[in-house]
Amino acid sequence: MKKIKLLSIILFVLFFTACNTTSNKKNTVETNENGFVILTDDQIDNIIRRAYQYVALYNVNNKFAITQGGWNTLHADTKLKDHTMRDIARPNNDSFYTGIMLDLRKDAFVVNLPKFDSKYVSLMVTAYDHYVYVPKSTRQGDFQKDEKIVFYSKRTENYQGESVAGIDNVFEANGDFISVIFRVMPHANEPERFKKVVEQIGQISMQSLSEFQGKEPIPANEITFPEVGKTDLDIFENNFLEVMQFIFNHITFDDNDEMDRELLACFAPLGIAPGETYDPKTALKIDGKKFRQHAEKIHAENLNKLTDPDMSASLGPRVFKQKGQTDLEAILAVSIIGPIGLPIEEAFYPAVNTADGSQMNAMNDYVIKMTKKELPPARAFWSLTLYDKANGFFIPNEWNKYSVGENAGMKLNDEGGIEIYVAAEKPDGVPIENWLPINRSDEDLDIILRVYVPELDKLRSWKVPVAHKL
Template identity: 60%
Template sequence: MKKMITYIIIALVFLISACQQPPKKEKSIEIDQNGYAILSDQEVENIVKRSFQYVAMYNVNNKFAIGQGGWNTLVADTNLKDHTMTEIARPNNDSFYTTALLDLRAEPVIMFLPAFDSKYVSLMVTSYDHYVDVPKATRNGDFKRPEKILFYSDRTEDYSGEPVNGVDLIYKTTGDFVSAVLRIMPHANEPERFKKIVETIKTTKIQTLSEYQGREPITPEQVDFPKTGQTDLDVFKNNLLEVMQFIFNHISFDTSDEEDRAVLEAYKPLGIMPGKEFNPEGIKIDGEKFYTVAEKIQQEYLAKLNDPNLIKEMSPKMFKTKGLTDLETILTVSIIGPIGLPMEEAMYPNVTSADGESLNSMNDYVIKMTKDQLPPAGAFWSLTLYDKANGFFIPNDSKKYSVGENSGFKLNADGGIEIYVTADKPSNVPEENWLPVNRQDQEIDIILRIYVPDMEKMESWKAPVAEKM
């Protein structure tokens, strides 16, 4: 009994002592005479690294919105993309996109998903936070019948997830401004099947909940979006704080999540917090310095493409939902090319040079795979060529950017393949197996896409290398 009383007294002493402690001071920063935040190199680097995922997705989603006529719109591919696609780094030329850009502030939006006669279809959903989810995929037996999926967010007015008659799935997003993207293998080398898939794609549509229920749609409050940048680096230079304040107001944070807490803590001393209005007369940052640091980080992470072991190590955490990835991985994918599929749906190994040097258009290369070395894809595979600096297709008269089942390829007599990356097509090489480059001092990337990879075989499978000719 005496021990019990002693423990209670000790506990009370600690409790009283804790209550008498002065409150923990909020982290603050110094401001110079011109209103600019005085930040150490480490603080700038931390902010930049924690901002890339948001900046990249803001730039991508808003550029697409501008290009397709605004939010609550849907645009469907019916032709494979070419070098004029510059809205996103490292796009692909092996599948069609049907892109719905949703503004969920005023009311939910319903997406009508048709059934597809295709080896591969998936629905990929992401907000400004760049966390990726795939609620529907042929890998899981979806797209065998038409379905309706309703999207809403924490801030959707007068709706909190209640069932809607005729809707198959209610889906809560992590943000108000959302991209919901169907990725469809079009079977471009099968004319009749291709035609059928194109016609099916045209039946995809979106409706607001009001429209679906036969009422007038609710017009969302007009919003002034901060300017996008031609590149992500431009945002770091010109209007990072304005963009991040907007993003903070339109995504959901989880204070139990380590990465969410870290980015909120990094921006709070700068006056950027959820629920606030951006004050252009408030604290300023040195845009030139942020640009320089962002560019340095970008180059550092692009160089990691030459390390196939690192990408393999990151693959289980790439393009995942919150809590299933980490800063290093999401930073890497944001720089290499935002918006992708998790490894269960697709893997993206790089083709590096056999000599360990950077691939460059001043050289010609050949990539050889025997029958047993072909990518272990449950659906299909493709190999795509990009310029390294921007991640865009390399312009050429043949409009040839990839080798694969849709863009075409020819196996050799033994069931393997040789793919040539050259300025001029060798005379004995099939057109399908040639990827043209422009003879100039330009670093290039070659990326494989393996859809529905065989995980067991991927453990021992190695990506091919490009041999200098």
């Protein structure tokens, strides 16, 4: 009996210790003389690499919400973007966006999907985790009739996916705060069709599920969001743990997903876990400046992947995917290069590099030539857009010329090919549609080619065009 009793005591102690290991971790970590948690360089790198997708999307989605007046709001494009666009790196002006920012904590929301007369329309959904879902697109045969879709999350208090009369589609989002983005080809060079597309964009609408059912709207609880950063690097330096705790409380994690498990494991010793509360008085402290330095290194490393054709080709099929369909390398790269995009079935985003492999710079002029057979294999349309490398913004110019394509304008030559010039002055004889202006300065440049609904079989053998220095 004594042995049995002793064994019972030992088992109880082991069980009690195991149950309290996670909650006590933040009280047992070592700190230095400045009060910062002691972490190796490898640990810091691992934390940043696994968190970058969340920091990037927190920054992007919250900035969009701030810009358009808060959550549960809708903002529709009716004009093509210009160089004043600063909310996201490497935007494009070959399509119109309608952004709906939803807070799903209290109530689900219904969005009206109108019929569209456009070559390309898609509906893209993402939460703070940066996994991309495209429940509707013209590629899939959608937008041929009016439909309604309802959005909710695992934590939505007053709805959990049951069927509702008048609702055609139900979508469970990965998080409580999501962006629902319509991307619409506007046919800007066809005035009548352009006008019609703009009118159809005006038919996009949203309302809470309670309102849709004729009930009183349920107000969302007041909530304080951690500060966004001017750049993602600012968050890594200033309020990284606070932001991650907020994200952890509003994201759905999957115990069977390896990336989710690894993320949670590396933050547990820092006291950051789902359901916890961030209190700056008691929270562990990290060396923000050191985290920023590591983030800057990782940022530069991934930004340079744009100029590596082999790496770009490797990443293409893996980026902007659903959870479980991508990997850390791919989602880290796109979170840095340009957050929120479409998977390769909907769009392909190769970088245009120089013929000799050198970095493109505004001290030089360039030409990009494609024969008819070398044009991008797009079932919908394609465009080529110029950015500054450092920030991923349009190059300011008085002509508001930032891209070449069916929407921004282009002129094919007599053989059906095209020559596109990147130059400080428009070369003689070159159509203005085929000119991308630059400002003569020591500024590195990037060019992104977008191929909407690519022919995947042809894409395997198609070569991305290169820029030749003049």
